[in-house]
Amino acid sequence: MKTRFEQPRPTLLVAAIAAASACMMSHGTARAQEAADAMAVDGQALIQPESLDVNALTDDHSTNAPTAWWTYTNVTADQVGTYLNQNGARLTEIEVYSVTSGVPRFTVRMVKNSGAYAVPGWWWYYGLTAAQVTSYVNANNGRLIEVEPYDIGGGQIRFAVVMVSNTAGAARAWSYLMGVSSAQITDHINSSGHRLIDLDSYTEGGVKKYTAAFVANTGADAKSWQWWINQTPASIASKVSSFQGRIVKLERQSNGTYNFIQVKNTGSDNSAWWYQYGFASMTDLNNYGLQVASRPIDITTYVDGNGTRRYDAVFIDNANASTRRMRDLLGKTFLDANGNPTKGIFESYLKQVNGAVKVDLNSARRAETASSLKSLHLLHSMKQVELGLDTLNSAFTYYEYDADDGSNACPDPSKETTANRRTNYNFEMGLDEMMRISDNRTTRGTVLRYGGTFTPFNTTAANSGMTGTTLRHNIGCAYWNFTTGKYDPATRRNDTTAADLAHIYEGVWNQTLLTNKNSARSEFLESANPGTGAGSALQAIINDEAAKQGKSAIAAQFGSLIKSWGKGGSYGTCLPDSNGGCGQQVIVRSGTGLIQLPIKVNGVLSYRDYVFGRLISDTPVPCWEDYDTPGTNCQADVDYTNAYSNAANELYRDEIREALKTW
Template identity: 80%
Template sequence: MNLLLATLATATALALHVPAQAGMEALEALEALDVNASTDDHSVNLPTSWWTYTNVTADQVGTFLSQNGARLTEIEVYSVTSGVPRFTVRMVKNSGAYAVPGWWWYYGLTAAQVTSYVNANNGRLIELEPYDIGGGQIRFAVVMVSNTAGAARAWSYLMGVSSAQITDHINSSGHRLIDLDSYTEGGVKKYTAAFVANTGADAKSWQWWINQTPASIASKVSSFQGRIVKLERQSNGTYNFIQVKNTGSDNSAWWYQYGFASMTDLNNYGLQVASRPIDITTYVDGNGARRYDAVFIDNANASTRRMRDLLGKTFLDANGNPTKGIFESYLKQVNGAVKVDLNSARRAETGSSVKALYLLHAMKQVELGLDTLNSAFTYYEYDPTRGPYICPTSSKEVAANERQAASFEAGLDQMMSISDNRAARGTLLRYGGSFSTLNSTAAASGMTSTTLRHDDGCAYWNPTTFRYDPASLRNDTTAANLAHLYEGVWNQSLLGSAHSARDEFLESANPTLGAGALQAIINEEAAKQGKTAQAAAFGALVRTWGNTGKYNTCLPDDNGGCGQKVIVRSGTGLVRLPVYTQGFQTYRDYAFGHLISDTPVPCWEDTETPGTNCPADVDYTQAHDAAANELWRDEVREALKTW
């Protein structure tokens, strides 16, 4: 394949010094994070929805794009069979700061066809992926955007060139790389590259490097104070990469990681640190295992970023990686905007916070006239020494162990107020004893990531087999799902106002008047506004509903024993903050959820040796509880402004 060079528009060249075959750095310039993705999405950190898919066909890519209202921002060839590729793709919502006037993607193109499509669409390449369809025949998969109106850029691209030719082009054009890939054709290493003019709003200090080890990448990123925007793994295990300066107004939180075992692991990492992948490369390693490397950029709003930084002090490791279990924070104004969204869609065990689903199901039956709250309620005493906190064992559900609450309403109150696992099990038995009943209610209520599999109180422990088995017994839900339940009750979409069931739900959900532990934050924020005198009155009007969860349990070893002690802590519910509107006192209503789950600890607080503290358990629990209160700081501040 001969050198193919296309340059569109013109640009003022910068004087550059480029070490041969090594890398380049543009002259220092006035630079900033991109305010939109008109150039590409590598330096945009405004929150947006994003998706990744791997090992998918072209038809599947089209379906996902349509379903998500998205556009492609990256395409990698996963594999090729009989000349037909399967793909790994990355996409973003085609709206807001990420919207473009038009865009297209193609695959199976020759070099000449790439140029033809660029010209026909008046397009600009943001992704140019070479691949071999067999027998050394090189084809290209591309993503291009319309190079018109506000998205118009002076730009260029190269295909089938050497690294020296890229260097020459950079020197002569003043363009900077935004995409770089290598491939072998006829035994010769060649490159594809896409550029934009390094001027105006697109001006950035930047470097590009080829044939680098992970250690050398880390060193070069550190010395340059850079942020990787393109990371390509070559067949020999070395990397080509592009980085931009990550200082001043171009600074953003960002991450990169090698060797994810699955796209799920990659996505979980990104969501845990409230980031968005901006580059993904996939390959089969030397052991024959599929791996993924990725670069991420911040995808959080200010409130979510604050919560990530706060929780990260305790729940990220020394390298800033999420190795200490799952943590989530979610806050949404009822019928309004999401205020905090930190990993809120990750399925996790929450302990007794999920009892709200038992309560919702019961109240739905009452609302439908299929049950009554003043009827009798039977539950079982499984072990008097453990009382309400027992893991229920069905073999002990015999007449001698039957207990009666004053009424079904009293039993539900007992389930919520003291987190009574016996009452939760009694509620399940009342409706047939199958978790599928509760799961159906969850699905019908929009809790699409909630699946119950075990009795509350058992925490991965199977009392029949005497084994820890989270794969089969984890109760999965999310912070967002739990908040959605409470929001649906409050706004009457899940329980209507025409029946008392909604009021009964709220009466059972631990209603509280007064700010409690939140008062300290109210006092701090009131003082900042010179409103210390109003702080107590504000706090006295705060109202809350909800429940919490707490587990000490184990992830199993190979024999089902306790391989790793872990803790689970959670909370969910509703909060009303008092505000003044046109001189009248009213409320802003919020639904929330927060949790830590499967957080590894060496011991549990005061359970192994009475009176002996476990510092790790204490530290993690206190960090979770402190963050639960901090979830409200920004909204408290805004509410106080109305006083």
């Protein structure tokens, strides 16, 4: 059935932004009733193994099959509809962000309505009375998965809901309550044998009330679970730990306490999961989720006691096995002791050319990558050659900026004088040196060659489908702003992503971005550091995987046949303090390119082609290692760099294993 969404027509009005109203319930709490409520209410505990849901037909809280997901905040109903259609998605959560003149704006969470997350049908509504909720449930033969109460003004409570068709594979024994006390919820659980999947509180007429949605706690839906009300973050942590649980619903109340639902998260079917309080923006929330390859399964938004908008969220694993392995490997170094991504950005991406993505760890996050982005300069230059607008054997001009730093110098435009001009390379040699020794001087020379601005390169990136890429500074200068004499990443960071970098090489290899007209494609590959054979670290992985298959005898031959092209990058730079000085030293390490793994097809040698991008960016360090000087003078830099390098080769392990199976 085609996905559907509807809204009651009387509420479809355009609302102005109102930033002051807190989410989920009106301000003011009935203290007497709250004191009468049980401070903690245990759910039912089952004596049986736990299992994750294989699909999201019940709800999406315990499904960790990878899927596309989206979040939006402070949006109108019409905008929600647009995003749903645009993404081919369905709503799984709706929160009221604010209400103006009775009309709400929303924070929503949605998933791709396909695969494990497809349902027979679904609907969402807002502005409903309790009686209207019942009417729509009955009319649609629906089952509620989300009920959001909110005050439209003057103590008038309305509800926004999300429901799925309670038919076919999504049919469940279920129930819901609206406008009840916590004691009534307890009674219902005890009498029905159902478990909570959604819980929200609100105040009406000075009385604290709850909405709740349930499913029968039997069969595939059976879980050991608990629900608790009026809990502090400290008590939540304690209860999750003692129960070995995983939060599936987290609601913040106006007094700063929480109601939450948790399920058991033990045994072979448990899942990696995270929860976090106080994100400053939805962007921060999304970045957190993507960094640990997870999907938010519950979001609550509110205005804190300082008048600042905040977001809390619960996440579940959203990674395939290869991505999960890379996350766990990098996480040992680049996540903090609590499992949070506080040590900069890290990304890993591996895609078979014209095929599936094999590893996708935070691959769309914009980040500084240093010299890996010179692949864009090479692509743009070769496009001009392909079009007949430039030739490789023509004269080329670049400048000497600092004789001591040579090719590593930061290009300072004020030093582009006649005395510093160099014309000893033709254009082809300039590009070769840009890629071979990562020459910042000749990289700047390509910018000067095409007008002295970054606009042509950014146009090429945009036209090539590199949606996360923006060139802003001369590579070699990192975040330094010559005009202001300050570190200024806001205007000097070169943004790109692991996926965008890999996209260059896939487009060159399959000739969708660059053909061999005027030898443009072959010249790109010639400049892009072609290599044959596995290095020692990669060969060690080949040896390990070959031994596991009883094929050690062919490991050396396999490694010798590997082919690769690509470009790396490395920076030590600074994030600014309040005066634009070096507030925090950071390092950047990156690599991108193409790798061919040898396979046998009916006993004949062939290859599988993959493109990759990987990076760590803005990783904080107390000092920088001087890699030109023997010995170690900054162990933190060395440790992070080594961890990145080790993970760089591990990116290919699973595909090496599959390739070896063909021998």
